[in-house]
Amino acid sequence: MAEGDESGEFYLRYYVGHKGKFGHEFLEFEFRPDGKLRYANNSNYKNDTMIRKEVFLTPAVLKECRRIVAYSEIMKEDDNNWPEPDRVGRQELEIVMGNEHISFTTSKIGSLMDVQTSKDPEGLRIFYYLVQSGVLFTEDYFTAPGKI
Amino acid sequence: MANVEAEAVDFEPEEDDLMDEDIGDGSPNRAAVPRLKSAITGGGSSSASKKTKGRGFRDEATAEADRNARMSARFDSLDSEGGPGPERSIEGWIILVTGVHEEAQEDDLQNTFGDFGEIKNLRLNLDRRTGYVKGYALIEFEKFEEAQRAISEMDGTEFLTQGINVDWAFSKGPIRRRNVRRRYAFSYSIDSPLRKCQTQILGSY
Numbered sequence: 001m002a003e004g005d006e007s008g009e010f011y012l013r014y015y016v017g018h019k020g021k022f023g024h025e026f027l028e029f030e031f032r033p034d035g036k037l038r039y040a041n042n043s044n045y046k047n048d049t050m051i052r053k054e055v056f057l058t059p060a061v062l063k064e065c066r067r068i069v070a071y072s073e074i075m076k077e078d079d080n081n082w083p084e085p086d087r088v089g090r091q092e093l094e095i096v097m098g099n100e101h102i103s104f105t106t107s108k109i110g111s112l113m114d115v116q117t118s119k120d121p122e123g124l125r126i127f128y129y130l131v132q133s134g135v136l137f138t139e140d141y142f143t144a145p146g147k148i
Numbered sequence: 149m150a151n152v153e154a155e156a157v158d159f160e161p162e163e164d165d166l167m168d169e170d171i172g173d174g175s176p177n178r179a180a181v182p183r184l185k186s187a188i189t190g191g192g193s194s195s196a197s198k199k200t201k202g203r204g205f206r207d208e209a210t211a212e213a214d215r216n217a218r219m220s221a222r223f224d225s226l227d228s229e230g231g232p233g234p235e236r237s238i239e240g241w242i243i244l245v246t247g248v249h250e251e252a253q254e255d256d257l258q259n260t261f262g263d264f265g266e267i268k269n270l271r272l273n274l275d276r277r278t279g280y281v282k283g284y285a286l287i288e289f290e291k292f293e294e295a296q297r298a299i300s301e302m303d304g305t306e307f308l309t310q311g312i313n314v315d316w317a318f319s320k321g322p323i324r325r326r327n328v329r330r331r332y333a334f335s336y337s338i339d340s341p342l343r344k345c346q347t348q349i350l351g352s353y
Contacts, residue, residue, distance in 0.1 A: 015215075028218060034322035038223055054223040059323055060315035064246050064284050079202050092204055092211075099197060103204025129277045140271050140286060 008098030009033050010066045014134055016108065017042075018089035029138045031057070031065055039138050065137070069095060072130045079104035081120035082127070093127065240268045240288040241295035244317040248272070249308035250280035256308060261287050264301070265294025286317055 011033055017026025022044035029039045035058065041051040069075075075097060082104070085091070089108030095101070104127065109115060115124045204211065245257070254272050261267060269288035274281060289295040295316070303314040 015218075026218065030219075035319055036322060038219065040218060040223075042218075050221070052221060052223040054225045056319040056321055056323075058244070058316050058319045060244050060246065060313065061317050062323075064244065067246075068282065079204075084203075094202075094204055096198070099199060101198040101200045103200070103202040105203045125277075129275070132276050133273070133282060136273050140273070 009096055010062060010069075011094070011096040012065065012069065012134070013092070013094040014131060015092040016089065016131075018087070018108070027135070029134065031062065033062075035059065035062060037138065066097065068133055069097060069130065072126055072133075074126050074130050075100050075102055077102075077104070077120075077123040077126055079106055079123075081118070082106040082124055083114075083118055091131070093131065240290050241292050242269075242286055242288045242317040243295050243298055243314055245285040245287065245302070245307075245312055245314050246283065247307075247310050247312040248281055248283055248285050249310045250278075250283070252281050252285075252308055257285055257287065260307060261298055261302070264298040265289045265291055 011031065013028070013030035015026060015028040017024060017028070019025075025043050027041045029037065031037055035056045036054055037057050038054040039051070040053075074093075075095065083106055085105050086107045091106050091108060092104070094103040106124070106127070109124070109128055112125075112128070115121050115128050118124050245261075248257075252272065254270055257270060257272060258267060261270075266289070267287055268290050269286075271286040272281060273284070287298070289298065299314045299316065302312065305312060
């Protein structure tokens with residue numbers, strides 16, 4: 001991990017959602033600089049209700065998140081050539097790290113095939129995997145069996 | 149390095165004012181971007197000092213309004229902020245292990261950390277791209293003492309030829325500069341844990 005990656009503030013927010021038959025369904029989480037991790041999951045399918053949870057993380061966890069983000073090199077990417085958000089869905093990834101601030105948007109990515117056939121498969125792949133890591137990390141805590 | 153780290157958590161001025169002058173040193177971004185809010189919205193004066201990139205900045209006002217609508221409702225949490233939270237249940241005490249070898253197996257962790265108590269839950273996520281371990285593990289103990297011992301005895305040790313760090317994963321409240329600073333003043337190393345505070349996992353929804 002490069003030295004510069006350790007520096008500065010860190011904020012990360014991810015959103016994926018769409019508006020459709022079941023209303024506005026989405027999943028969103030954010031890591032805030034004070035350690036607060038917020039998670040919201042709104043699925044109206046079969047009358048599922050909104051889940052909104054928050055917890056405070058230690059600096060050790062934030063540091064690990066930052067390491068993962070830095071390692072992914074997402075900050076070097078650009079969403080210029082990514083598929084625009086559409087009716088099927090929207091993803092947003094916002095990260096503040098050091099003195100860089102990205103706010104990327106794209107459509108939903110169904111599978112790696114979507115990535116492959118896009119105009120920027122390399123960049124989109126980085127996005128795709130980073131988002132997976134983030135979702136995994138948060139879901140470990142907010143949706144694991146027995147935790148709800 | 150110490151300053152750099154302090155800056156990362158330096159966003160909540162209230163009740164930390166005493167430390168402001170010290171902290172400011174070596175934190176070039178601080179003056180420009182002291183608050184979370186501005187960092188999130190990317191709007192206002194703060195973003196001027198940051199390199200911004202992405203389509204998300206295009207229609208900020210609308211996006212922010214949407215976001216506020218989504219995130220404004222009450223979030224369930226433990227009573228860490230003093231409010232009357234939802235029904236509360238503490239599942240266990242969770243620690244974070246970082247620097248985990250990419251070829252580590254759950255069994256390796258189980259064997260090593262099982263010495264401190266029964267492991268209720270163990271998460272070792274893989275990097276979906278490479279198939280290797282992502283680098284961290286989350287381990288849940290039933291008792292506070294077990295977790296505490298795992299931290300104090302395993303932090304900074306070698307595990308599968310790699311140095312690991314072990315610390316609490318969750319904290320009772322926001323990161324406070326004061327604590328961070330005090331810790332860093334005498335015990336900074338690249339991956340050292342900052343704070344040994346009680347942690348809890350969210351309970352019921």
